[in-house]
Amino acid sequence: MxxxxxxxxxxxxxxxxxxxxxxxxxxxxxxxxxxxxxxxxxxxxxxxxxxxxxxxxxxxxxxxxxxxxxxxxxxxxxxxxxxxxxxxxxxxxxxxxxxxxxxxxxxxxxxxxxxxxxxxxxxxxxxxxxxxxxxxxxxxxxxxxxxxxxxxxxxxxxxxGSWDVRPEWVAQLAPGGRLLLPLAIRGSQLSVGLDLGPDGLLHSDSVRSCAFIRLRGVAAGPDASVALTDDGLAVQVAEEAPLDLAGVRAALAAPGPMLPAGVKLGSADLWDGLGLWLAVTDSAVLRLLATGPAVEGEPGRRLLPIGPDRGTVALAAGVGGPRGLGAVVVDPPVTAGEQPAQGAIWLQAFGPAGPELTGRLAALLDRWTAQDRPTASELRVVVVPNGTSAGAGTPAATVIKQHCRLLLDWPAAAGRGGRPHHGGPPHPPRR
Ligand SMILES: C[S@@+](CC[C@H](N)C(=O)[O-])C[C@H]1O[C@@H](n2cnc3c(N)ncnc32)[C@H](O)[C@@H]1O
Missing domain, CATH: 3.40.50.150 (Vaccinia Virus protein VP39)
Incomplete structure (x- = not known):
């Protein structure tokens, strides 16, 4: 021994x-x-x-x-x-x-x-x-x-893991102190090191991917994912974007055409790279998750393998209009564990709005690639506790929590290919 x-x-x-x-x-x-x-x-x-x-x-x-x-x-x-x-x-x-x-x-x-x-x-x-x-x-x-x-x-x-930044933590930090926490940001969990500035805001010093057990007690956040079907397909959404579950289900039941995306992705990209960038850039992004190996005929069979499970990112249509999804998929379907570190991906349309959404997704993928595929470590986060006013400037995205706002930016990536903004034509918010 x-x-x-x-x-x-x-x-x-x-x-x-x-x-x-x-x-x-x-x-x-x-x-x-x-x-x-x-x-x-x-x-x-x-x-x-x-x-x-x-x-x-x-x-x-x-x-x-x-x-x-x-x-x-x-x-x-x-x-x-x-x-x-x-x-x-x-x-x-x-x-x-x-x-x-x-x-x-x-x-x-x-x-x-x-x-x-x-x-x-x-x-x-x-x-x-x-x-x-x-x-x-x-x-x-x-x-x-x-x-x-x-x-x-x-x-x-x-x-x-925490969903929010509690005022108690900020209040108990010494001036210039650092709060480090696994924080839920648009469906990803990121280990964010935040320094308390004299302006009362917390400015990120470093961001890394992570996957922690979540807080219990008074700060337990909303469920990260919602079941879509009885056979283990679930959806994970950006916190402030309400979801039209029935619309996603109906869209998945109507798979449409696929087009090659022209890029290679690994499962880590779904959370740390493309998935995070998309979720920050466009609030219509959701992630689909499926447990266990793919089953023939099941709507999630072309998801990317993640260890024993599968998942992907997709753009969803707004409420009130035609339903649909544009999703990143693999073709042919692969079973868990078979996926190479980086494999070719396709964009698949689901439902009547699917073709328009895959077009929008393709444009976003082009932007992500043009910016050299930004990852979590390049994300900058400013936490504005409720009751504190933010400084000047418009962030790439703002996430509203119960006790604070998160201002998100990709400054390094912006220098490489234009600042992220909402891609494609305007779309109504999802319910
Ligand atoms: C991943 S474990 C921490 C590992 C630990 N740091 C170690 O070195 O072993 C997460 C811990 O958070 C605790 N936890 C969950 N919710 C909590 C809360 N609201 N307040 C304090 N601890 C909590 C759990 O009971 C669990 O022990």
Whole structure:
């Protein structure tokens, strides 16, 4: 059996090779904190694999896990912790990330970590003790409210996905402090590092793709996806665009012609690249998701494989007009796991408005390609908390949340091929 020390140094080497770990301090924290002691009962190989390890389920769905080490490394680099920092973590889970952060802020700093499940907090306390980690205060409670008794914080980090930016987090940040959170933006979840400016706005410093368990409690957001059919086809929409579900169903039942798109895409592009860019650029964009392998005759059989499942992006028609979809598809249909990293894609029309929508989608694809295929890491986000006024300038898109507005832009991409704007002819909003 491999020793914990050997498994740990192999993991750190892999994180360095993959450029997940960039700074010596983060490498030292991963090399020092014994992850296996935060996963009692988990075999050493699994504890040090670069994978998330689920530790609690509800209704068959994981509601707590030790996050994937490479994602943790990406976020620790985004967080930019320094000795002496005071940090609040929301989502204590096993306590492992809190232990890494305690190492990074050192004895002059302080880590407070909150979890909504008291039983997880008790276990995390035991884990920290077993690992001999000092300097972490664990709190059982709803992290939506932050933790005022130890505020202000130089850094607040969520290791759980959020739909909104809560005013409590902003209020508990020290001037110039950084909030890092997996944030739902137009159907993608992005790890966004936001610095609090003197103007009271939060300005993104870095954006990365991520996929976290979502917050429970008072800040649990709306469901990310809505079931379309009984056989596992679902639709995921931009938050502020109400959806004509019946229209999407009717359109899918009427598949029309396909045209080659002239570009190659991989499944990562659906969330991180084209999918995100389209969703930011045009509010009529939705994503279709299907579980399990494709079935002959099923409307979603030409979706792109994503691991064991499938998905795609599509433009939907407005309410009141002819129904339809223009969707990115693969032809011939491929089964899960068969898709090359980048494969040729087609645009397929569904329903009477489908041909017009595929034309619009083709024009948007041309713009995305002309801008050198912008990805999440180039997105810039400004968070305008409710009650704060935004500065001058018109963003590429504005997303309305309950407690804030997100102003979204692709400044680097704009320099390469014109600033994104709503593509094609105007269209009525979807219901
Ligand atoms: C991916 S896990 C966090 C992993 C953890 N940082 C670690 O190192 O093990 C997400 C955690 O968020 C917690 N959570 C969910 N909603 C919460 C809320 N409203 N407040 C605080 N914690 C919450 C879950 O119970 C879960 O333990």
């Amino acid at each position: 491999v020793s914990p020390e050997h498994a740990r140094s192999r993991l750190v080497a892999a994180l360095r090779r993959g450029v997940r770990v960039r700074t010596p301090a983060v490498a030292e924290a991963f090399a020092t904190v014994p992850r296996h002691l935060f996963l009692p009962g988990t075999p050493i190989e699994a504890a040090y694999a670069d994978e998330a390890v689920a530790i609690k389920y509800a209704g068959g769905v994981a509601i707590s896990s030790a996050s994937q080490p490479s994602m943790m490394a990406i976020m620790l680099e985004q967080l930019g912790l320094r000795p002496g920092h005071r940090v609040l973590e929301i989502g204590a889970g096993t306590g492992y990330n809190a232990a890494l952060m305690a190492r990074l802020v050192g004895p002059s700093g302080a880590v407070t970590s909150v979890d909504i499940d008291p039983d997880l907090v008790v276990q995390a306390e035991q884990n920290l003790r077993a690992a001999g980690v000092d300097g972490v205060e664990l709190v059982a409670g709803d992290g939506a409210l932050g933790h005022p008794p130890r505020a202000p914080y130089d850094r607040i980090v969520l290791t759980v």
